[in-house]
Amino acid sequence: MKKRVNSHRHWFVLAILRHANSVMRSILLLATGWIAYSNLYIKHKVNLPEAIPASRKEFESQTAGKVSYYVDLQGKGKPLVLIHSINAAASAYEMRPLFMAYQGKRPVYALDLPGFGFSDRSSREYSPTFYASVIAEFLETQVKNAADVAALSLSCEFTAQAALTRPANFHSLVLISPSGFSKRSPSSSQKAKRSGFGRRIYELLSAPLWARPLFDLIVTRPSIRYFLSRSFIGPVPTDLVDYAEATAHQPGAEIAPLYFLSGQLFTRDALTSIYDQVEVPALVIYDRDGFVTFDLAPDLVANKENWHAARIVPSLGLPQFEKLDETVAALTDFWNKL
Secondary structure: OHHHHHHHHHHHHHHHHHHHHHHHHHHHHHHHHHHHHHHHHOOOOOOOOOOOOOEEEEEEEOOOEEEEEEEEOOOOOOOEEEEOOOOOOOOHHHHHHHHHHHOOOOOEEEEEOOOOOOOOOOOOOOOHHHHHHHHHHHHHHHHOOOEEEEEEOOHHHHHHHHHHHOHHHEEEEEEEOOOOOOOOOOOHHHHHHHHOOHHHHHHHHOOOOOHHHHHHHHOOHHHHHHHHHOOOOOOOOHHHHHHHHHHOOOOOOOHHHHHHHOOOOOOOOHHHHOHHHOOOOEEEEEOOOOOOOOOOHHHHHHHOOOEEEEEOOOOOOOHHHHOHHHHHHHHHHHHHOO
8 A cells, every 4th residue: 555655646746747847848938939039029229209399408427428308498487307217118208298287387307317218228237326316417417506306206216315415406306106105015126125135136137148038028018008007097198108118129228127127226214214314395296006105105294394295186106197287286386385
């Protein structure tokens, strides 16, 4: 009887091993096929139209090479600087509704951060400090006057850091759906940062053989639409999907996003290390978000006189698209009180 049981166990183990080998061969075959398809058939330099109907200029950053931005100087008053989020297919297009709302009414700028849009996408180390320094340099050398600066999502952390180092360049700070205010379970990217494995994850993701093919999987049109759908109550605008797809299919488009995906662009304990130290007038615009929460924002607003909050209901991270009038009203109310 014992020999029979052992025989069955042996057969079962062999069956599992054969199945595992078959699965691994299938995965390897699929991966090899996708890598070949990515390199041979996916276009990595498609036509990229300008994101905003305004003059597009460039300046040579000391740390980031060519940095592109859109500008309209027809209006008068305090400059308004708009800074898009960080994701696989980010660009100044995310701030297009706000740019056009203020175009001709006041000086307005919108950046393409390094690694995105028309800005330099070179292979370099991208970090929160790097982005904060570029934002500060842009304000110092291109805007040249204290500005109202509005940032989106993760870029809020970079922009707040710039406000700490160069407060004289800021008249006010607006954070739209900012990261860094969650006390619930962080995203996988944030967990990678907190665990200390972010660098190892980046090295794995950025291996030359599969870095671009992996990124191509992330920025397929269905994938882009899916991730954008988590930021909209209603349908995702087709023009936003179109532009995201185009900007993600440029040479070097994968480099900065892979730093983001591996958690390298998050600041640990951003609330205490950055936001709590900001002294310029600041506004948080939020409601709900498919990727972060804002649990800690009310406490900061309650304890800091320079911090304010406006809830745009209902919205899911991009209120400037679905709730533009309400967003503009919140901004106007905040600036009128300064």
